[in-house]
Amino acid sequence: MVGVSLVIATLLGLPLGVLLVITGPGHIKPHPAIHSTLSIIVNIGRSLPFIILLVAIVPFTRLVVGTSIGTLGAIVPLTVSAIPFFARLVETTLLEVDSGIIEAAQAIGATTWQIIGKVLIPEAKSGLVLGITNCAVSLISYSAMAGAVGGGGLGDLAIRYGYQRFQPDVMLATVIVLVILVQGIQSLGDWMARKLNHK
């Protein structure tokens, strides 16, 4: 559930973030109208608490996967909430790429696509990996709420068994698993980011 959402959110959030950056003022393809429209859409997506988004987009979820409950029904809202989140992370990371390097690429005669593919993303890849890590951790946390629509997973387990059936051992086990999972993902992300960073 988290994995599928993460992959889709990365695939869609990355281009969205790139578009946000390059259309921004003073960047390689400034376009105020596109920039502010995208920014507003991203902000709307970011302003809804996940539990509200989850129920608010039920019709959309049904349209996409045919159901609004279960694991399948949880993937859609998880992805929808993660895309703008990841897009903002991408934006922040790409804005940190030294403008001098972009200027050098322009002076060399690089096209916009070449600047994105050969300069912006490679220069930011360490930061992007940390962004994906961040996104994964948030998705795990959101996925617990997906338990509310019968989304399965750890949240489901903790609420149904640990809370509703008064089984503190299940609750404790869930917490421990979550802590280990998040630690593991974060360590993996940090390690990869370090490997990719040549600054």
Next chain:
Amino acid sequence: MGTAIVKFHNVTKTYRSKDQTVTALRNINLEIKRGEIFGIIGLSGAGKSTLLRSINRLEIPQSGSIIVGDTEMTTLTGKNLRLARRKIGMIFQHFNLLSSRTVYGNIAFPLEVAGTPPAEIKKRVLELAELVGLSDKLNNYPAQLSGGQKQRVGIARALANHPEILLCDEATSALDPQTTHSILQLLRDVNRRLGLTIILITHEIQVIKEICDSVAVIKNGQIIECGPVVQLFANPRTEIAREFIRTATHDKIPENLQTLIHSNPGEGNLVRIFFQGEAAKEPVITSLIRRFNLDVNILYAKLDFIQDTPFGSLIVDLNGTDDNVQTAMAYLQELGCRIEVLNGVESTTLQSAD
């Protein structure tokens, strides 16, 4: 050297912000000859960076024309602009290398951009690494290199697509004097070997003195002086140029000598003689003594070189009849020396004819 490779015609650029308009370039007219090293010097904010960047259109002027080779740069867009830029290499003060790529990858970058076949890229990268003396650093990342080595990578990258012009944006300003010297020598070397035209901007007259053939002095967006470097040093016409030259030649009169001059006004004929080129080879002092029957007392002397041209100044005390002193000074000016009278005959500065 010969025909012009870059021509500026009435180029003007202003920056507008909310509450003010700043004119970065005012009516610039400039010709840069093919194969020369052309220096643009000015204090920060003078507009030299804008001037340089408008050549490859990183800055877009409001009006005027900039012709590079046969191409009018100001109207180029899209693909044509990118193709024109490939023929203009550029290096930067902060190198602007891709931190995610090795030395090899950085030099290969412009070749990839130009769509060069991989086998050719490899050959060219090795060739360029050899040229800049980094053949043993190909697998290093920029973070593992010194400033001078980074600029060498920058130079190799800029030369990758066989440009006709190399733009240097304060290329040595972040380097220590020794490294600056070695980078300047490398630039001199590629200029001579490849016949590459180099246009550099700097705030250090030392850079101009060391490698430039011609120089333009820019102030408040205007070119206030322009010509061969030797001429600028020999005969600066503006105060700012004189100030730059004073720093370059360290030719401030020593303090105790200054006190001496000031404490003995009117006694003798204290003059300062600036000489350069051919005049430096003449037995000037001997002539003064023999031909004009003067007593010559040398108080201070300094000799320097602008590339291969000797350049220097003397402070001498001339004693003799007023007539003889006057004719002697006329003779010196005829030789191409510039004379500054420190006291005595006249209190004004005499200027030699150009």
